[in-house]
Amino acid sequence: MSYEDWRKLVETELKGAPFDKKMFSPSYEGITLRPIYRREDAAHLPHVESLPGFAPFVRGAHVTGYGQKPWDVSQEIAVSSPAEFNNAALNYITRGLSALNMVLDHATRDGHDPDWAAPEQVGAGGLSIATLADLEKALQGIDLGKTTLLVRCGASGMPFGALLAALARKRNKTRALRGCVETDPLGVLSHEGKLPQSTGAAYDEMAALTRWAAQNAPELQTICVHSRAWHDAGASAVQELAFALATGVEYLRALAQRGLEVNTVAPRTRFAVTVGSQFFMEIAKLRALRMLWSRAVAAAGGDENAQRLSLHVRTSRWNKTVYDPHNNLLRATVESFAGVLGGCDSMQVGAFDEVLRAPDDFSQRIARNTQLVLQQE
Template sequence: MDLEAQAKPRPFPPVSFDEFPPTSYEEWKAEAEAALKGAPFEKKLLTKTYEGITLEPLYMESSLEGLTLDTLPGREDYLRGTSAAGYIQRPWAIAQSCDEVLPEDSNQAVKKELAGGSNSLHLILDRATTYGTSPAWADGESEPRGLSLSTLKDVDDLMADLDLSKNGIHVYAGPSSAPLLALLAGRARSQGRASNLALWSGCVGADPIGSLAQDGSIPCPMDQLMDEAALTIHWSRKAAPGLKTVLIRGDVYHDGGANGVQELACSMATAIEYLRAMEIRGLDVDSAASAMRFSFSLGANYFMEIAKLRAARVFWSQVVRAFGGSGDSAKMDIFASTSRFTQTVYDPYVNVLRATSQAFSGVVGGTDTLWVRRFDEAIRPGTEQSRRISRNIQILLQSEFNLTQPIDPAGGSYYVEKLTSQLLESSWEAMQAIEAEGGMIKALQSGYVQREIDGVLQSRLKKLDVRSDRAVGTNMYPNVTEKPLEGTTPDLKEIAAKRAASVEGYRELTDEVHRKDKLDKVLDSMAGDPEGFMENLMETFMAGATLYEVRQVLNDGFSGDLTVEPISPHRWTERFEALRKKTEEGALAGRKVTVFLANMGPLKQHKGRADFSTSFMEVADFDVIRSDGFDSVEAAAEAAVASGATATVICSTDDTYPELVPPLAKAIKEGAPTMTVLLAGAPAPEFKESYVQAGVDDFIHVKANCYAVLESLQRAGGIA
């Protein structure tokens, strides 16, 4: 044969799938039910999410019946994105956070982030700055968190050699953004760069309703905060049209335990309140809507988070158009962050994997700006390593994984499109329920929102307790050999002294009479020209006023007029972490919980349940005493009593339990009456009572309440 002809590639023959007739869902279901051998289809193959949405095991073209999917990116309801070119023309902004307390330290951190690949400044402020209180930590705060700003010099130190006309910015400014905006703009004006404001982009945003929900109160009347929001929108529309000044924080509700439906509903209900308030204050809907950015957290359910961002864009476009807005103002600006709620303290490097999955869902869902939280955020201040890892996750997604294309990669997926539609419908209904309460503020006052979110939170905690939800490294697969991350504790006295010296040193260089004159005119300017108000604020800061002084004047002696039950932030594993920490603290005080494994019979008879019991107990870092396997009840009971353990777990098989358990449990109780006796495995109903009567205190198995069992053993071991 001609070797040259043999080497030439031969075309594949035409392939036809005509011999495989299409299968209907009903036919597939019948086959699945047969494979289940009598187990209920609904229980085994249907999954109900925290959003109340039931996930099917299979999605087909028929799943899309009734859905309109012929829209294009950048068109219609923005389901497929607000830009026709997606990320191809403009990738999402990388906005890694900087929260160093001292402005000069944050300046260095921002420069490192920008040099390392970030392209948007993301500043996290401390509570004193967001609420306009004294910058000193005289209230005994154990660990200052966030950037402290008070004077024009602070902003100068923060922004040294940085240019906001080249990089975007993202800052949550607190209940009002007016003072911080004036500080930033005043600095630009003092350097003769006022014209650069027109090139600023991003968000320096206020969320008074979010502040009320998170903290339970606000520093001054809500009407005052709404007035300030309207004034900042008026000002930015002319001076800095690329800068948004209102930030709707869905993360407040996510961190409280809310599901995706509730996060969307609360965010939209908040935005609706702002649109109405701005309309009353003379702003048209396009101006108000264009000034808003939405912040969402990305949770653990990968496809749900993709659907959440896609549904959010459609939801917002419908709201804006219902208010009479135009197409451009109906485009949602999304800032997404990986979840704080799902971060764990133990086995913290698993947080890197969580963050990667969550960031991936945010990109596929179409976020405009992304923040990947540090894996050690719940443990310590950021390190060079943890910052680099978080930043590089985003850079890899853009540069190596090529996620800047295609546009709307989830578009057309039977599963994601159906889930998006269900999430949109459910969140719209949830928003209407909030509206029926009188709107977001009244729904918070009545406690309706808090009760709804707490119900989901308790459901999450319960599923963690029984380990139907698994947090790797915490309630499942704990790493008992891990060493805590090393960290440094800030020198609070030194930081407080530096801040005080900086503020006082700056004030000494200013004219007190001039400063007071400018402060006296702040309130008067609110009633006049909106641009005049911000101009006066800028001049007041340039005269040497502190943010605290400006906030006090704006409050005009009034305190907040609203109080609600706060939606406190949580992490889903915090109860298990507290359990393990108690064990560690008890060990330092000489109190230990030890568990003896009474393994019965040869290795193959007890190994499976012995391994399960070991992992079960190590969740709380209990010391487990293993054994090779006992041939007799007497030998097992003698060893268990001699161990002096807090508890003994009997490990064998269901077939051997009826004969082994009653005499063994009885013998252990006779030798050590206070010892807790547990049985590994769910007991057969007909034998359970006899086991309990013999002395078995509880049973550990895949459906057992792991948290409750471990907590009871801690009490038995003398760990309060």
């Protein structure tokens, strides 16, 4: 059936109602969504014939997709004690977790000794790590060469990075380190409105940590562009992409001024993107980010390997309900599936009760199993 014949049938069913008004839908992003799309509508798009693993990486960063290795299953462990963190981590790893998502508390993220920090900062919002002994206790029994570490360090990853380097050297695992010691000063500034140091000082520490990783831990990333602050503030998919890309480019420029080439910085940069429930829009958002980052890195002189986007996805929080939290299971499943089709390298599915309280073992297990089922599918 041709489009014209289909439209005539629809207009008959509409009984005189305007076709454009009833069948076309404006999105929050300002994009008019059509009722039906055909192959001809995409024929003019330049990336339609692109292949997985090749620039601009719209269809993923790897040639085989998830055929050889699935994405890392990640989960935040919301405790403040290193011993509690270790117990939970060892338990979760035996149940399918492949990436430890470590969120540091406010005192650690700001570089404050817990003995001297304000009491309300210690243990607030995450794990308190002040010494090498603390980190050893948190990661006791965990193989640093087999477990991806995603550590939310705030504006500077230097204090935690130094402790991790010392622990890895002690275990003879420095070159096996993988994951990201997440440094994101502009993300912190956007979310909290302030920084514990100047942006220049944050960039200096980011450059030093990135230089060390490039020389000693080639699989360890040191920069992470978080989009959550803008997503939670109500940004559209287009705005979220714009802010995230601008942040990533700013980091490339700042580190270039400090003597680091784009081919060194870009592969050590990860994007952490929050995904909402608009299924097709969110898939398009992630794929568009791949293409935009590839172009930005290419314009800065980066080679094809540097243009590959490393992507962490997290399901949204602001669209979850406190009145019927089991509905959040459906929303999180839709969002996580969008993350998979968008080509994530790691993902965290929020627990269905996370907007009500600290997630319990049951809700955490359901969140992990959502990803494990998707991997098997």
